[in-house]
Amino acid sequence: MLEDVMIAPSILSADIANLAADLDAISTADYVHVDVMDGHFVPNLTFGPNVVKAVKANTSVPADVHLMISNPDEMAAEYAKAGADIVSFHIEAATHAHRIVSAIHEAGAKAGIVINPATPVSSLEAIIDDLDLVLVMSVNPGFGGQKFIPNSLRKVSQVRALAREHGVSPIIEVDGGCSAANAAELIEAGATMLVAGSAVYGKVDRAAAIAEIREAGRAGIAKRA
Numbered sequence: 001m002l003e004d005v006m007i008a009p010s011i012l013s014a015d016i017a018n019l020a021a022d023l024d025a026i027s028t029a030d031y032v033h034v035d036v037m038d039g040h041f042v043p044n045l046t047f048g049p050n051v052v053k054a055v056k057a058n059t060s061v062p063a064d065v066h067l068m069i070s071n072p073d074e075m076a077a078e079y080a081k082a083g084a085d086i087v088s089f090h091i092e093a094a095t096h097a098h099r100i101v102s103a104i105h106e107a108g109a110k111a112g113i114v115i116n117p118a119t120p121v122s123s124l125e126a127i128i129d130d131l132d133l134v135l136v137m138s139v140n141p142g143f144g145g146q147k148f149i150p151n152s153l154r155k156v157s158q159v160r161a162l163a164r165e166h167g168v169s170p171i172i173e174v175d176g177g178c179s180a181a182n183a184a185e186l187i188e189a190g191a192t193m194l195v196a197g198s199a200v201y202g203k204v205d206r207a208a209a210i211a212e213i214r215e216a217g218r219a220g221i222a223k224r225a
């Protein structure tokens with residue numbers, strides 16, 4: 001049973017020159033979402049483990065690190081060692097997914113797997129038992145502020161069904177184009193955590209934006225099958 005809707009603002013949309021202040025502004029969030037992009041797996045380039053350390057030094061909000069990198073086999077555990085509370089990597093980039101999950105766990109963090117919009121939920125079947133989190137991308141990764149892909153809703157339901165079938169309850173996170181406008185249907189479909197970049201940092205009052213998305217999402221809890 002979902003306790004409450006979790007919100008993870010993405011600092012991809014924050015002012016990096018004023019990161020400490022922009023972290024203070026989201027102190028009511030459940031996680032701070034850190035988008036790591038390497039310029040290979042996705043065209044864009046962002047943060048490394050040093051930024052995860054800086055985030056951890058400047059907020060008590062747990063860090064949810066989303067790795068969009070070509071080499072999670074080599075690098076995923078480094079982000080756990082840098083202090084990430086959750087480290088998620090893309091199944092499309094992994095050679096030995098089970099080994100990466102074990103390495104993240106051994107380094108002391110929760111482990112998640114991310115699936116792109118064109119990757120089927122069935123790709124999680126052999127590993128869902130070992131995961132703390134499944135992240136459904138609802139945009140093609142690489143940039144903030146993109147339009148939500150509607151088929152993602154069906155994929156969220158499929159992840160929930162797969163988790164139920166396996167008797168596990170990972171966090172089901174959705175990333176890309178999430179806002180108060182689609183929070184209820186996402187939560188109803190089975191999401192438990194929503195990433196919000198522009199929907200939080202694009203607003204002047206970030207705490208109010210978080211509260212608004214959370215409140216909108218709560219309407220979906222009651223409607224769940």
Ligand SMILES: O=C(CO)[C@@H](O)[C@H](O)COP(=O)(O)O
Nearest residue numbers: 141142144145176177197198
């Ligand atoms: O991983 C990504 C993009 O690749 C996301 O975490 C974005 O940062 C979300 O931004 P919005 O769509 O919420 O503006």
Ligand SMILES: [Co+2]
Nearest residue numbers: 035066175195
């Ligand atoms: Co992300």
